[in-house]
Amino acid sequence: MERMGQHIVTPAVRLLGPVTRNYFVRFTIYLLLCIPCYIILPTILGGMCLLITSIIYFVAALKGEQWLPVPRTDNTQGATLVASEPPMHPPPRAPAHLRTGPPLLRGKQGDARHNSNDTPPESPNQI
Numbered sequence: 001m002e003r004m005g006q007h008i009v010t011p012a013v014r015l016l017g018p019v020t021r022n023y024f025v026r027f028t029i030y031l032l033l034c035i036p037c038y039i040i041l042p043t044i045l046g047g048m049c050l051l052i053t054s055i056i057y058f059v060a061a062l063k064g065e066q067w068l069p070v071p072r073t074d075n076t077q078g079a080t081l082v083a084s085e086p087p088m089h090p091p092p093r094a095p096a097h098l099r100t101g102p103p104l105l106r107g108k109q110g111d112a113r114h115n116s117n118d119t120p121p122e123s124p125n126q127i
Helices: 006-016 023-034 041-062
Strands: none
Touching (some): 023 041
16 A cells, blocks of 8 residues: 555655665665764764664665555545444443533522522622
8 A cells, every 4th residue: 555645755766776775775874874973962862863763774674675666556536435324322421420520500599609680699608
């Protein structure tokens, strides 16, 4: 399966041939690029990343891996979405006492929080 953007790089890799296809060559290039990074302190981390990359390519080359282009298929339609049936049952919910979030304020008649005529309470202790 072709990855997104792979068709852009494929012609360049085909043009350069075994220099880009062979992982031993990539290992050597990354190893040579990481050596100058160890000269200056701020570039040591980048040099370590290049060294790890070269080790990964070396292990892949020892296993016999190489880059092969994926043949391009002419699928201009893309993926089509298929309508599915709506769910028959609601999703499971936690019991009311286990749900997170602020508790609901339930006003009762005579409660200071439930004031139907919007008059302020007589004293601050009634809130």
